[in-house]
Amino acid sequence: MGVRVQAEPFDFGAEAAAFGRGLPDVGAIVTFSGIVRADGGAMSEMVIEHYPGMTERALGAIRAEAIARFGLAEALVIHRFGPMRPGDQIMMVATAARHRADAFAAAEFLMDYLKSRAPFWKKETRPDGTDWVAARDEDEAALRRW
Amino acid sequence: MGVRVQAEPFDFGAEAAAFGRGLPDVGAIVTFSGIVRADGGAMSEMVIEHYPGMTERALGAIRAEAIARFGLAEALVIHRFGPMRPGDQIMMVATAARHRADAFAAAEFLMDYLKSRAPFWKKETRPDGTDWVAARDEDEAALRRW
Amino acid sequence: MTTIEVLYFAWLRERIGAGRERIETAAPDVRALVAQLSAMDDRHAAAFADLAAVRVALDQDLADLDAPLAGVREVAFFPPMTGG
């Protein structure tokens, strides 16, 4: 239940609230949610492609590593694929730990690995056409801190 | 509207969802929520005392500094006072930015400053009695990274 | 001599037995005010026995023990903060 890959929108507030319920001896919960930016109106649509099967496998491994490394009580990853519009939620992660330092570090770790190691690809439609988003050097560099 | 200090419980999921709505060109939202730990049943009640007036003033200044320093589109701080039980939400922060690095850094900055510079004091009831929580050296040390 | 409001929080409030009192003082700085308060009775003396554990705010801004009191109307004493 800790990894979901889906085309459907999800309710960030409801997911965040449900995630925190009934976790024993948890003092800190961190969530991250990624939203489609309009970039000042320059972006009209985004489509996310993924690799069914490998996506779940990769996210599951990243989640397990985060739980082990930061001693988490729980961790959740939800990531959508398919067409999306500015303002839509793309994805979220949530982490629960005894103390805030572990919950924050684990959420950043999940995001850094998910960005560069889970098989998702974004394609954007802008006034000058439709193209695949290029990977950013700083996303790859972010992995080196772990 | 970015700082609330209250005795009443708040709905973390509803607050998190409302925070993210209608923010233009925001790609990343981070939330932190602090929860009363039971510490394996050793803690039965917590009471938080605060300094009315100064609390709002201190939190407002910390929030303004976070917005300026990390270029946030929005930031929210909610902190309760009064009696609480294990599992209750004590407080939350939320940050919204274009990119995830700023949203994460700002949430950690808010938490580090709030912990040691906003006038709240926790008192815990345990089997051996009731006492004030001692400040932790690492909380003071955490401020030095900013 | 001026009149200031002195506030106490957490265990300082409990040791002194009051959250607030009005004090007539000519103290030029916080340290002199603490000396005046400590001399009032055993409760105040106990509250200020370990100054390393005491923090101070002047008119709701954090300050240190050597800060001057000129123009200040509200002084608060409390232990290190433990919110979040």
Place this chain on the structure above:
Amino acid sequence: MTTIEVLYFAWLRERIGAGRERIETAAPDVRALVAQLSAMDDRHAAAFADLAAVRVALDQDLADLDAPLAGVREVAFFPPMTGG
């Protein structure tokens, strides 16, 4: 000779014009398979023209271009990932 499933994603899929194909190969490693695929036609050649921009997964685990293909049933080629 063995039969493997070859998958393409994002712009590799678009350049090749298919998301999946079944390939008979004796290639010992990924690099040899890429050479075989590139020789098939212009579309494949275009897709693999810049290998620095191509990532590979073997049976759904990330691998590199020198990884051996022994026992592998599914090979996927795609650009650097851009999720999150």
